[in-house]
Amino acid sequence: xxxxxxxxxxxxxxxxxxxxxxxxxxxxxxxxxxxxxxxxxxxxxxxxxxxxxxxxxxxxxxxxxxxxxxxxxxxxxxxxxxxxxxxxxxxxxxxxxxxxxxxxxxxxxxxxxxxxxxxxxxxxxxxxxxxxxxxxxxxxxxxxxxxxxxxxxxxxxxxxxxxxxxxxxxxxxxxxxxxxxxxxxxxxxxxxxxxxxxxxxxxxxxxxxxxxxxxxxxxxxxxxxxxxxxxxxxxxxxxxxxxxxxxxxxxxxxxxxxxxxxxxxxxxxxxxxxxxxxxxxxxxxxxxxxxxxxxxxxxxxxxxxxxxxxxxxxxxxxxxxxxxxxxxxxxxxxxxxxxxxxxxxxxxxxxxxxxxxxxxxxxxxxx
Amino acid sequence: xxxxxxxxxxxxxxxxxxxxxxxxxxxxxxxxxxxxxxxxxxxxxxxxxxxxxxxxxxxxxxxxxxxxxxxxxxxxxxxxxxxxxxxxxxxxxxxxxxxxxxxxxxxxxxxxxxxxxxxxxxxxxxxxxxxxxxxxxxxxxxxxxxxxxxxxxxxxxxxxxxxxxxxxxxxxxxxxxxxxxxxxxxxxxxxxxxxxxxxxxxxxxxxxxxxxxxxxxxxxxxxxxxxxxxxxxxxxxxxxxxxxxxxxxxxxxxxxxxxxxxxxxxxxxxxxxxxxxxxxxxxxxxxxxxxxxxxxxxxxxxxxxxxxxxxxxxxxxxxxxxxxxxxxxxxxxxxxxxxxxxxxxxxxxxxxxxxxxxxxxxxxxxxxxxxxxxxxxxxxxxxxxxxxxxxxxxxxxxxxxxxxxxxxxxxxxxxxxxxxxxxxxxxxxxx
Numbered sequence: 001x002x003x004x005x006x007x008x009x010x011x012x013x014x015x016x017x018x019x020x021x022x023x024x025x026x027x028x029x030x031x032x033x034x035x036x037x038x039x040x041x042x043x044x045x046x047x048x049x050x051x052x053x054x055x056x057x058x059x060x061x062x063x064x065x066x067x068x069x070x071x072x073x074x075x076x077x078x079x080x081x082x083x084x085x086x087x088x089x090x091x092x093x094x095x096x097x098x099x100x101x102x103x104x105x106x107x108x109x110x111x112x113x114x115x116x117x118x119x120x121x122x123x124x125x126x127x128x129x130x131x132x133x134x135x136x137x138x139x140x141x142x143x144x145x146x147x148x149x150x151x152x153x154x155x156x157x158x159x160x161x162x163x164x165x166x167x168x169x170x171x172x173x174x175x176x177x178x179x180x181x182x183x184x185x186x187x188x189x190x191x192x193x194x195x196x197x198x199x200x201x202x203x204x205x206x207x208x209x210x211x212x213x214x215x216x217x218x219x220x221x222x223x224x225x226x227x228x229x230x231x232x233x234x235x236x237x238x239x240x241x242x243x244x245x246x247x248x249x250x251x252x253x254x255x256x257x258x259x260x261x262x263x264x265x266x267x268x269x270x271x272x273x274x275x276x277x278x279x280x281x282x283x284x285x286x287x288x289x290x291x292x293x294x295x296x297x298x299x300x301x302x303x304x305x306x307x308x309x310x311x312x313x314x315x316x317x318x319x320x321x322x323x324x325x326x327x328x329x330x331x332x333x334x335x336x337x338x339x340x341x342x343x344x345x346x347x348x349x350x351x352x353x354x355x356x357x358x359x360x361x362x363x364x365x366x367x
Numbered sequence: 368x369x370x371x372x373x374x375x376x377x378x379x380x381x382x383x384x385x386x387x388x389x390x391x392x393x394x395x396x397x398x399x400x401x402x403x404x405x406x407x408x409x410x411x412x413x414x415x416x417x418x419x420x421x422x423x424x425x426x427x428x429x430x431x432x433x434x435x436x437x438x439x440x441x442x443x444x445x446x447x448x449x450x451x452x453x454x455x456x457x458x459x460x461x462x463x464x465x466x467x468x469x470x471x472x473x474x475x476x477x478x479x480x481x482x483x484x485x486x487x488x489x490x491x492x493x494x495x496x497x498x499x500x501x502x503x504x505x506x507x508x509x510x511x512x513x514x515x516x517x518x519x520x521x522x523x524x525x526x527x528x529x530x531x532x533x534x535x536x537x538x539x540x541x542x543x544x545x546x547x548x549x550x551x552x553x554x555x556x557x558x559x560x561x562x563x564x565x566x567x568x569x570x571x572x573x574x575x576x577x578x579x580x581x582x583x584x585x586x587x588x589x590x591x592x593x594x595x596x597x598x599x600x601x602x603x604x605x606x607x608x609x610x611x612x613x614x615x616x617x618x619x620x621x622x623x624x625x626x627x628x629x630x631x632x633x634x635x636x637x638x639x640x641x642x643x644x645x646x647x648x649x650x651x652x653x654x655x656x657x658x659x660x661x662x663x664x665x666x667x668x669x670x671x672x673x674x675x676x677x678x679x680x681x682x683x684x685x686x687x688x689x690x691x692x693x694x695x696x697x698x699x700x701x702x703x704x705x706x707x708x709x710x711x712x713x714x715x716x717x718x719x720x721x722x723x724x725x726x727x728x729x730x731x732x733x734x735x736x737x738x739x740x741x742x743x744x745x746x747x748x749x750x751x752x753x754x755x756x757x758x759x760x761x762x763x764x765x766x767x768x769x770x771x772x773x774x775x776x777x778x779x780x781x782x783x784x785x786x787x788x789x790x791x792x793x794x795x796x797x798x
Binding site for chain 2: 018021023024028032033120124127128317318319321322324325326328329335336338339340341343344
């Protein structure tokens with residue numbers, strides 16, 4: 001047999017793309033860093049876990065049902081979302097985490113020579129999916145830590161198929177208000193699809209923060225992403241969704257992998273949606289955690305960037321990857337921000353007060 | 368970069384085809400006639416050598432790459448036990464035997480080009496790479512502008528004329544400072560940046576005057592070495608230095624690059640972005656010596672790796688891992704008499720301006736100690752004072768070179784995390 005000609009088989013944009021290496025399982029990390037425990041403050045997970053009703057679903061899931069395929073298109077969950085938002089069930093697509101729906105949208109609209117536009121310092125997956133699919137990712141620098149609407153509008157051309165806006169932005173926590181979103185959509189004028197990623201929607205209490213799902217009837221080119229991984233504490237089950245104009249979602253559906261969302265995830269998400277108390281409790285601990293951290297960081301003289309969402313970004317007087325390793329040695333795992341193009345910054349998930357206290361103690365030890 | 372490839376049976380009948388291919392391709396790729404002939408000569412010697420030592424019905428892939436400021440020829444062949452000891456810079460024919468003359472040819476090849484390297488492309492294939500760089504005219508006498516201190520500046524990726532100006536300003540403002548010789552050559556620096564193997568960012572004021580800059584290049588697939596930040600009449604402008612470093616790091620974030628490394632930091636270097644990974648002593652001919660703390664910045668979260676550590680440097684390595692909090696699975700190892708061939712092979716990379724040589728082990732061999740001693744004799748004769756030897760702790764046989772290295776006067780001076788298959792230890796010779 002001739003040798004495998006990988007060089008010929010692999011497209012150049014895949015060759016030059018670096019695979020994302022996720023962190024090792026907790027047990028392995030504990031061994032590596034010689035720590036008996038690990039506080040995960042790196043992925044913006046919910047300290048309270050899933051809402052009680054979702055926990056019940058998970059506990060009571062009959063093991064025998066594991067042998068049966070789930071609903072291929074998350075039928076009941078889409079019904080529930082439709083009722084909640086007063087829309088048609090087919091205006092929703094459920095994915096194996098929001099990352100999967102990003103891939104659906106890019107596949108549905110981009111072809112050779114096309115480009116997407118997003119910010120340089122935001123959630124990396126929009127940029128990654130575009131690049132490893134062979135499309136250009138046009139990155140517009142943030143302005144005052146916020147998505148730059150004028151800068152993005154200037155970069156649009158006939159080949160721009162999708163504009164991704166992370167609202168509030170991960171990791172800076174800044175957001176566009178309703179007026180700014182609407183003004184942007186008017187000026188895009190249906191030339192491209194505009195995706196507003198609202199992964200942290202449920203954390204935001206500001207009155208001028210827009211609910212973009214409510215804007216869908218007005219703007220057919222608008223697609224909104226939401227997730228059950230953050231507020232609803234179902235990150236381990238991987239489930240997220242998109243909402244949009246019926247015709248647009250029907251187009252995206254053509255690229256959608258059916259059966260990719262497992263049965264427990266669908267049912268837990270279904271149960272989670274009703275729990276307003278969980279949202280209130282989560283918002284309460286996030287506010288307490290933010291207040292505590294702000295006071296402590298001011299005392300320590302450390303600059304920070306804090307906005308909406310359950311995270312804070314801190315500028316350190318040392319290299320962020322070194323800080324990561326030193327904190328790991330104390331059982332605290334944060335997110336280094338060099339990968340987000342913020343050298344010397346770490347992003348910390350807001351957690352319960354005892355854990356926030358442990359984090360501050362750890363930080364004091366390493367600086 | 369453009370490439371042309373041919374696959375040829377390993378038989379000397381095909382030599383004219385190979386030489387025509389290399390010579391013509393080199394010329395098309397922009398190298399001057401003399402350079403093309405030297406590269407052709409080196410390639411002819413390598414091909415002839417491989418025809419002689421590789422038996423049977425084998426095929427050789429030859430890839431010629433035009434890298435704008437250089438042309439590379441790669442010979443890709445099955446890994447077999449062939450004697451490559453003549454690729455040592457120290458090699459001389461030992462007798463007038465036929466084998467010695469073959470080796471003489473390889474020696475000619477090694478000395479006709481700017482760089483020669485041997486790498487394992489896979490478990491079965493080796494790649495032998497020859498690189499010949501283009502010739503460029505030296506920097507002409509041009510009056511340089513006065514650079515005032517800049518309160519405000521903007522960062523940019525320079526156009527060709529700005530790169531040339533940067534190249535002219537650099538030796539004037541950093542006269543007594545070590546940096547690669549190629550940076551003094553304006554045309555070459557432009558081509559190096561165009562090739563994308565080097566990156567550059569500069570800071571300019573509203574009139575377009577250059578207040579400073581930073582240059583970086585890939586050491587390998589995972590590590591970038593950067594030079595600077597260089598500031599021209601901007602002493603104390605920490606903001607400019609920090610912005611230049613940020614530009615470099617942000618440009619490399621979300622790529623396969625794991626770390627950035629600086630061997631000769633300037634006074635403007637913002638240390639808070641980096642970790643100190645050791646110290647290099649830079650020796651000058653007047654016997655002056657300057658200590659340079661070396662800095663490293665990891666761009667990815669460290670998920671741990673393994674290392675093979677020889678006992679002789681175990682305490683140094685373990686102390687450094689503890690200081691740098693690097694999660695490593697350490698396997699202590701030592702040579703136990705297993706077969707390793709008669710002759711070791713080292714590649715030597717020279718930088719005459721820095722009076723520096725970096726040696727990298729390519730193949731293990733029983734003559735390791737003698738081979739290092741012979742190398743050191745040559746460097747002494749050539750009055751090269753800054754000698755470094757790199758050991759990859761991810762390659763077990765390289766750990767066995769350490770005993771000989773230390774016997775010859777080398778000492779470990781720094782660790783570059785993920786600088787090789789795993790961490791790279793740099794040894795320095797004290798003259």
